[in-house]
Amino acid sequence: MSLFTESVHTLATTEYTAEQRAAWAPTDPDMDGWRQRFQECQTLVAEEEGIPLGFISFEPDGHIDLLYTAPDAARQGVASALLGEAVRQLSASGSRTFYTEASLIAAPFFKRHGFEVIEEQRVFRGGVGFRRYLMRKESA
Ligand SMILES: CC(C)(COP(=O)(O)OP(=O)(O)OC[C@H]1O[C@@H](n2cnc3c(N)ncnc32)[C@H](O)[C@@H]1OP(=O)(O)O)[C@@H](O)C(=O)NCCC(=O)NCCS
Known part of the structure; x- marks a missing residue:
């Protein structure tokens, strides 16, 4: 979980306030909540010499639920490799459409990988509002 926390508090500072990041x-x-969420997803972890660099969690219907890169490993292709493998596995089991709720930070990343914005969304976490984008990609 520290990778997730560090990723948000380091890589998301340009688009989200300290209150939003908290x-x-x-x-x-909420570790019970996280256990439940991971049980419902397939998760891939990228690591180097036992050190986690990033992870992706996705569901059989093509939903990319979580994608986080460790701050020290940012902009080195970690998330691209994880997304590529997730899409490969989902495609192998028949998925033709992939979708995600992208943070403002992640939206350029997903756009680079062929996802299009379907709609802008406003959601609340712990009473704090966030903007994000529902994005989708159809397989070629
Ligand atoms: C979004 C995130 C997963 C990208 O991870 P990454 O491993 O750095 O991504 P990659 O190195 O594979 O990036 C590939 C390309 O995506 C685009 N991209 C990635 N991060 C970007 C950013 N912050 N701003 C603009 N474009 C970005 C670039 O085109 C990049 O290629 P380049 O580095 O050659 O310019 C990472 O910034 C992160 O964990 N952010 C904080 C948490 C978050 O918002 N997660 C997503 C929740 S939906």
Whole structure:
């Protein structure tokens, strides 16, 4: 969980306030909630010499639920490799459409990978509002 927390509090500072980041990645995470979420997803972890560099979680219907890169590994292709493998696995099991709720930080990343914005959304976490984009990609 520290990768997730560090990623949000380091890589998301340009688009989200400290209050938003604290609501998104609380320093005291709800571990039961996380266990439940991971049980419902397939998760891939990128690591180097045992050190986690990033992870992606996705669901059989093509939903990319979570994608986080460690701050020290940012802009080195980690998330691209994870997304590529997730799409490969989903495609192998028949998915033709992939979708995600992208943060303002992640939207350029997903656009680069062929996702299009379907709609802008406003959601609340712990009473704090966030903007994000529903994005979708059809397989070629
Ligand atoms: C979004 C995130 C997963 C990208 O991870 P990454 O491993 O740095 O991404 P990659 O190195 O594979 O990036 C590939 C391309 O995506 C685009 N991209 C990635 N991060 C970007 C950013 N912050 N701003 C603009 N474009 C970006 C670029 O085109 C990049 O290619 P380039 O580095 O050659 O310019 C990472 O910034 C992150 O964890 N952010 C904080 C948490 C978050 O918002 N997660 C998504 C929740 S929906």
